[in-house]
Amino acid sequence: xxxxxxxxxxxxxxxxxxxxxxxxxxxxxxxxxxxxxxxxxxxxxxxxxxxxxxxxxxxxxxxxxxxxxxxxxxxxxxxxxxxxxxxxxxxxxxxxxxxxxxxxxxxxxxxxxxxxxxxxxxxxxxxxxxxxxxxxxxxxxxxxxxxxxxxxxxxxxxxxxxxxxxxxxxxxxxxxxxxxxxxxxxxxxxxxxxxxxxxxxxxxxxxxxxxxxxxxxxxxxxxxxxxxxxxxxxxxxxxxxxxxxxxxxxxxxxxxxxxxxxxxxxxxxxxxxxxxxxxxxxxxxxxxxxxxxxxxxxxxxxxxxxxxxxxxxxxxxxxxxxxxxxxxxxxxxxxxxxxxxxxxxxxxxxxxxxxxxxxxxxxxxxxxxxxxxxxxxxxxxxxxxxxxxxxxxxxxxxxxxxxxxxxxxxxxxxxxxxxxxxxxxxxxxxxxxxxxxxxxxxxxxxxxxxxxxxxxxxxxxxxxxxxxxxxxxxxxxxxxxxxxxxxxxxxxxxxxxxxxxxxxxxxxxxxxxxxxxxxxxxxxxxxxxxxxxxxxxxxxxxxxxxxxxxxxxxxxxxxxxxxxxxxxxxxxxxxxxxxxxxxxxxxxxxxxxxxxxxxxxxxxxxxxxxxxxxxxxxxxxxxxxxxxxxxxxxxxxxxxxxxxxxxxxxxxxxxxxxxxxxxxxxxxxxxxxxxxxxxxxxxxxxxxxxxxxxxxxxxxxxxxxxxxxxxxxxxxxxxxxxxxxxxxxxxxxxxxxxxxxxxxxxxxxxxxxxxxxxxxxxxxxxxxxxxxxxxxxxxxxxxxxxxxxxxxxxxxxxxxxxxxxxxxxxxxxxxxxxxxxxxxxxxxxxxxxxxxxxxxxxxxxxxxxxxxxxxxxxxxxxxxxxxxxxxxxxxxxxxxxxxxxxxxxxxxxxxxxxxxxxxxxxxxxxxxxxxxxxxxxxxxxxxxxxxxxxxxxxxxxxxxxxxxxxxxxxxxxxxxxxxxxxxxx
Numbered sequence: 001x002x003x004x005x006x007x008x009x010x011x012x013x014x015x016x017x018x019x020x021x022x023x024x025x026x027x028x029x030x031x032x033x034x035x036x037x038x039x040x041x042x043x044x045x046x047x048x049x050x051x052x053x054x055x056x057x058x059x060x061x062x063x064x065x066x067x068x069x070x071x072x073x074x075x076x077x078x079x080x081x082x083x084x085x086x087x088x089x090x091x092x093x094x095x096x097x098x099x100x101x102x103x104x105x106x107x108x109x110x111x112x113x114x115x116x117x118x119x120x121x122x123x124x125x126x127x128x129x130x131x132x133x134x135x136x137x138x139x140x141x142x143x144x145x146x147x148x149x150x151x152x153x154x155x156x157x158x159x160x161x162x163x164x165x166x167x168x169x170x171x172x173x174x175x176x177x178x179x180x181x182x183x184x185x186x187x188x189x190x191x192x193x194x195x196x197x198x199x200x201x202x203x204x205x206x207x208x209x210x211x212x213x214x215x216x217x218x219x220x221x222x223x224x225x226x227x228x229x230x231x232x233x234x235x236x237x238x239x240x241x242x243x244x245x246x247x248x249x250x251x252x253x254x255x256x257x258x259x260x261x262x263x264x265x266x267x268x269x270x271x272x273x274x275x276x277x278x279x280x281x282x283x284x285x286x287x288x289x290x291x292x293x294x295x296x297x298x299x300x301x302x303x304x305x306x307x308x309x310x311x312x313x314x315x316x317x318x319x320x321x322x323x324x325x326x327x328x329x330x331x332x333x334x335x336x337x338x339x340x341x342x343x344x345x346x347x348x349x350x351x352x353x354x355x356x357x358x359x360x361x362x363x364x365x366x367x368x369x370x371x372x373x374x375x376x377x378x379x380x381x382x383x384x385x386x387x388x389x390x391x392x393x394x395x396x397x398x399x400x401x402x403x404x405x406x407x408x409x410x411x412x413x414x415x416x417x418x419x420x421x422x423x424x425x426x427x428x429x430x431x432x433x434x435x436x437x438x439x440x441x442x443x444x445x446x447x448x449x450x451x452x453x454x455x456x457x458x459x460x461x462x463x464x465x466x467x468x469x470x471x472x473x474x475x476x477x478x479x480x481x482x483x484x485x486x487x488x489x490x491x492x493x494x495x496x497x498x499x500x501x502x503x504x505x506x507x508x509x510x511x512x513x514x515x516x517x518x519x520x521x522x523x524x525x526x527x528x529x530x531x532x533x534x535x536x537x538x539x540x541x542x543x544x545x546x547x548x549x550x551x552x553x554x555x556x557x558x559x560x561x562x563x564x565x566x567x568x569x570x571x572x573x574x575x576x577x578x579x580x581x582x583x584x585x586x587x588x589x590x591x592x593x594x595x596x597x598x599x600x601x602x603x604x605x606x607x608x609x610x611x612x613x614x615x616x617x618x619x620x621x622x623x624x625x626x627x628x629x630x631x632x633x634x635x636x637x638x639x640x641x642x643x644x645x646x647x648x649x650x651x652x653x654x655x656x657x658x659x660x661x662x663x664x665x666x667x668x669x670x671x672x673x674x675x676x677x678x679x680x681x682x683x684x685x686x687x688x689x690x691x692x693x694x695x696x697x698x699x700x701x702x703x704x705x706x707x708x709x710x711x712x713x714x715x716x717x718x719x720x721x722x723x724x725x726x727x728x729x730x731x732x733x734x735x736x737x738x739x740x741x742x743x744x745x746x747x748x749x750x751x752x753x754x755x756x757x758x759x760x761x762x763x764x765x766x767x768x769x770x771x772x773x774x775x776x777x778x779x780x781x782x783x784x785x786x787x788x789x790x791x792x793x794x795x796x797x798x799x800x801x802x803x804x805x806x807x808x809x810x811x812x813x814x815x816x817x818x819x820x821x822x823x824x825x826x827x828x829x830x831x832x833x834x835x836x837x838x839x840x841x842x843x844x845x846x847x848x849x850x851x852x853x854x855x856x857x858x859x860x861x862x863x864x865x866x867x868x869x870x871x872x873x874x875x876x877x878x879x880x881x882x883x884x885x886x887x888x889x890x891x892x893x894x895x896x897x898x899x900x901x902x903x904x905x906x907x908x909x910x911x912x913x914x915x916x917x918x919x920x921x922x923x924x925x926x927x928x929x930x931x932x933x934x935x936x937x938x939x940x941x942x943x944x945x946x947x948x949x950x951x952x953x954x955x956x957x958x959x960x961x962x963x964x965x966x967x968x969x
Contacts, residue, residue, distance in 0.1 A: 001234065002208040003038050006199045010042045013169045013197075014051055017138040020936065022164040026187055027173040029201035031341055032235025035173040038201060039142050042171065046140045051169075052077065052133060054141045058148030059295035060344055064381075065374045066152040066406030067100055069143055070126065072296075078129050079103025085132040088912075093125035100126075100405070113624040114404040116443040117632060119152075120661035122405045123159035130160075134167035145340060146174035146183060151408035151444075154183050155665065161190040176200070193694065203232025213241050229267060235339060236268055242324075243271040272345045279319060282308060286316040287325060291347040292358040296329065296336045304365045305358050359383035373398040374406075377413050387422040395420070399436060407440035414440065427460050434460070438475065442482075443629070445667025451479045466499045470506060473499075477513065482668065484706065486520040493517060505546050508534050509594065512553045520710050524560055531557045535572070544579055545592055551576040552598035559605035562750050562786030570789060573602045577611065589622035596622075597631045600638045604645075605751050607792050607828050612642040633662050637675050644682050645792075647831035647868040653682045670709035673702040677715040684722040685832055687872025692722045700735075713739045717752075721759040724766075725872075733763040751787070754780045754796035761800040765807050773804050792833065795824035799837055806844055814844040835864035835873065839880060846884055855884045869947070913940050917957050 006027070013023035027035050043053045056073030078101055086094060086107070098108030100122065112121065133139050143149065143157065160170055174183070190196035204212060209227045212234055218226065218241075230236035276284060289306035290297045303313040317335075320326045325342060326335045337343040350358070363379035377398035384391035399413035414437040421430055434457040441450040454476045461468045473496035481489035493514050500507040511534050518527035531553045538550035551572045558569015576599050580588070588596060596619045603612035616639035623632045636659035643652030656679040663671040677699035683692035696719035703715040720735030736756060757780045764773035777800040784790070784797040798821035805814035818841035825834035842857035862877035916926045923941075927934045941953070950956045 001034070001212050002204050003034065003041075003201065006038060006201060007041060009197070009199060010038070010171065011045060013171070014042070014046050014049060014138070014140060017051065017134075017140065017167050017169040018049065020166050020933065022166055022168050022170075023197070024161055024170040024190065024195060025172070025197045025199060026191070027171065027199045027201060028176045030177065030233065031175055032233045032339065033201050033203065034234045035201055036144055036339075037234070039144060039171065039173055043140065043142060051138045051140050052136070054133075054139060056143050056153075057296070058143070058145040058150070058153075060145075060148045060340060061291075061347060062294060062378060063148045063150050064409055064412050065378055066150055066402050066409040067156070069146075069149045069153045070156050071101060073141060073143065074126065074129065075101045075103045077133060081129070081132060085135075088132060089125060089128045092121065093128050096122045096125035096405075097129060111404065114627060115624055115629040115632060116404055116407045116440060117629045117662050117665055118624070119155070119405045119407075119665060120159065120658075123156050123661075124163075126156055127160060127163055127165060130165045130168055134165055138167045138169070139165075140169045140171065142171045142173075144173045146172045147178045147180065148340075149183065150406075151182065152406035154186055158186040158190075158664075159661075161186070161195055164195075193698075204234055204237070205232065208232075209234075209237055212237060235341070239268050239271050243274055268341065269345055272342060273349065275323065275325065276346065276349070279323070280316065282306075282312045283316040283319040286313065287320055287346055288350045288354070289358060290320075290326065290335070290337070291343050291350070292355065292362055295340060295343050296334060299333050299335055301362065301365055305361045307361070356383045373401050374409060374413075377416070381412070381416040384416065384420045386420050388420055392417045392420050396433060396436070399440070403436075403440050407444050410440045411437060411444065411446070431457055431460050442479065443666060447479050447482045451476060451483070454479060467506075470496045470499050470510070474510060474513065477517075481517060481520060484709075486517055489520075490514065490517045503537050503546075505543065505549065505591070508537065508546050508549050512549065512594070515553065515557070528557050528560065528565075544583065545587065548576060548579040548583065548592055549595040551579060552595040552602070555602035556598040556605075559602055559751050560749055562783060566751075566787055566789070569602065570606055573599070573606060573608075576602070577615075580615070585618075585622055585625070588618075589626045590628035593619060593622060593628060593631045597634050597638075600635060604638050604641050605749070607645075607790060607830075609642045609646045609829055613639055613646070616642065633659055633666065633671055633675065636662060637678055640675075640678055640682065644678075644685060645830050647864070649682060649686050649832070649869045653679070653686065656682050669702050669705045670711060673699045673706075673709070673715045674711050676702065677718040680722050681718045684718075684725050685868075685870055685873075687870055687875075689722075689726045689872065693719075693726060696722050717756040721756055724759045724763045729763040729766045733760060733767070736760045736763075750783050751790065751793065753783055754793040754800075758796045758800050761803055765803060770804065770807050773800075773807065777801055777804050790828075791824045792828035792830050795821045795828060795830075795833060795837060798824060799840060802837075802840055802844065806840070806847065809847075811844060811847045815841070815848050818844050831864050832868050832870055832873070835861040835868075835870075835877075838864070839873075839877060842880055842884075846880075851884045855881065858884065871946075910940060910944055913937065914944065914956065917941075917953055920957075 010025060010027075013025055016023045027038060029035050043055065046053050054073045054077055056069035056071075058069050062068055078097065089097070091109075092112045094104070094107045095109045095111055098104045098106070099111065130139065130141070141160075143153075146154075146157070149157070157170075157172065160168075172187070174187075179187070187196060187198075191198055204227075206224065206227050209232065210218075210223055213223070213226075226237060226240055230240060276287065279287065286302060286306045286308060290299075290302040292305055293302045299313075299317065306313070306316075308316060321328065321335070324338055326337055329336050337346075347355070359379040360383040363376050363383065366376050366379065373394065377395050380391045380394060384395070395413045395417035399410040399417065402410040402413065414433055418430070418433050418437065421433070434453055438450055438453050438457070441447070441453065454472055458469060458472045458476070461472065463469075473492050477489040477492040477496065480486075480492065493510055497507060497510045497514070500510060511530055515527040515530040515534075518524075518530065531550075535550045535554045538546045555569050555573035555576050558565050558572055576595070580592075580596060580599055583592070596615060600612050600616045600619065603609075603615065616635045619635040620632060620639070623629050623635065636655060640652050640655035640659055643649075643655055646652075656675065659675040660672070660679050663675040666672075676695055680692050680696035680699060683689075683695060686692075696715070699715040700719055703709070703712055706712065716735045716739050720732040720739075723729075723732030723735065726732075736759065740757075740760075757776055761773045761776050761780075764770070764776060777797075780797045780800050784793050787793050798817050802814045802817035802821055805811075805817055818837060821837040822834055822841055825837050838857045838861040842854040842861065845851075845854035845857060858877050858880040862874055862881065865871075865874035865877055913926060923934050923937045927937050941956075944950075944956060945952075948956065
């Protein structure tokens, strides 16, 4: 009623899903306004169109149960997947789903990683499962009452909004005034990015209210009064009309208050009270027990909670259904309240003492049924008593079980367990629960509460237990620094140092944290001095662990300056690498993961890409094996950078995406900005301009939240470079200039500046600012002068100079300098940068009238760009070839197997299609086997031809076969 415009938009979204597109819509409005009724109409029409409908609903009193709405929506349909479809999800994905969904519990196996900050693996598994469902037929996923959805489910929603599933229409409904901040932030970000459409559902007009209540025979005055009392809210209108129709019923007075904290205006509360009062005592008891059991409740459980006999329960159930307070659901034994407001009103009318006893009976009944820990913990939280060891143990067990994939829920259970501890509880028990709470708080970004819990834990540790006190104090310092309170972090670190033995590994670790604290404060010299002192201390002790930590930190600090600092840093890196490679995994993790991470930082800075990848992957594996995830994001991020510099762009993008997903779950703005900017960087190299700029813009918005963070310059430099590479020279130049204007020599590591300033030179020349390009080039040359061993940076300087020389028509000099740039990039092992320089070299040769040599350089650059997957740059090479008369360059050309992208770099869907081409399947057969349209198969094949440099199915099949032979598969 009165929802024609909203219904049309929702049906258009269904049409898009049927065409293979994806849409997300948020339906919002006040309680009772008709959101659920609108969704019910959409689902009815979707089913009539052959769309598969998946539905889940948040509930107010169970919002703390992890993934509740996801399980509600997906358990049955995913349990019905065929074996072949499940296989496509992959072993890791099935392990995640098996631990989440009861219907797939038989597939549960140990998770690939139990790190709480890698719970995006669960989200990805859900997305892949939805992909399998949508491959069969279009899917409408409806999630109602999102304002009551648990945090773990909100993370899944956020993941689906960021990573679309073809053929899926996602519809979310929530109250406009009751959306929690975390939920609102997710939806606001999606709306800002244009990936979420918002539909507002407003009140009914007076005419629509009359149409809603045709059988109530209201005269105009009564209708006007009802409409005014209810503010045009259809649910409230129907409730008051229902009260008016009851024998002896009267039209109730009372102010309309949609924001009443009880969930319903007083006039509606009074109407419901009349309705409940008219029930028999057994029906009222069963109704109250049902409100404790759940919004969509199991009748047998409600009967057990009510402690009714079988005959009493039958009569009571019939009466409740007859009055319409609860309705059948189509699932045997499952009933639902008429509206969430009804359930809330019933729950509130019960006494506090009765509710506690009812929750205890529910917990006992669920324990006998072997219900999930989270469901039992939900009831125990409401009924547990101080000193109840059984409840404390179960809440702790529920927290431990939830921590890997639902740390917010785990924090709730740990808090509840702590509240139930008696004052005389053993110190170690309270300390263990506190530290478990700290672990889950730290990975969900609740650093303020984390610091408070740590400080309370510190009070529990006796003064003579120095080791335990130092460990807790170190975590307090890290937490304070994470909040941005570097001064307090330094104070706590200094106090902790006073409790450690001078020269010990623990003291060295604290001193190195102190050095990082100095970096946060931009005190580069102090940071270097502290690191050097630790290095000197390590040199006089025969402790390989201390030696690794000290030399690794010294190597990292050596990259912060040019000249002798770099020379020393390179020597320290050699020593640290040698020390690291002689230690086994048990010796490295977890105590030396900090040292390993510093080694990888230094290796990336010193252009040792292969070593950086190998050590980063070892560190990532050790983080997962030991459950210590503090350095995971940094290692994922560094691995992505190393892959990108090696020209392994597709692999680098996967690594960058994993780092960005992990950072988002940490809810740490500086880390999110850092990793999202790097994803922008890789996407720009790949030529995926729209995605790159969107990712860069996101990194800039996040950076604005903490503009003084340690790596705050990373996002504007990367985003500015991506803008310039996309041809938006003025905007890109502005972003880089803003950073450079802030005394870049004291805020940006000098080893990074030449790369980004090279793009600034490109922009200045494109805008005709040759003198400005000359000035920037001189800056780059001055910086690089102190980096004799940094070949990529030298290549950057030569590139800038050749570019300026070419702009000034100093062609002969440009040829020589560009050739030097190519040589330096080749030595550095950066194929994309080398190919960029070859393009410049080729243009200089063409201007020098050496067309044959120019063509060779353009051709070599094209092959390199195609091999790396840098399509936008490859197109520039094709245009350059046309300039020198090459006619056969309209698209990628056939290449030998040696220069072909490996088939292992293809996506899973592309690999499935290639396999069927090898088997001789037609497009129609492939479409039937993979549940795709023939048009989609054709599109995939076109992209494969471009990516692999072939022009026919026969060439594609031959290439795939030769690749298998070469790899022995």
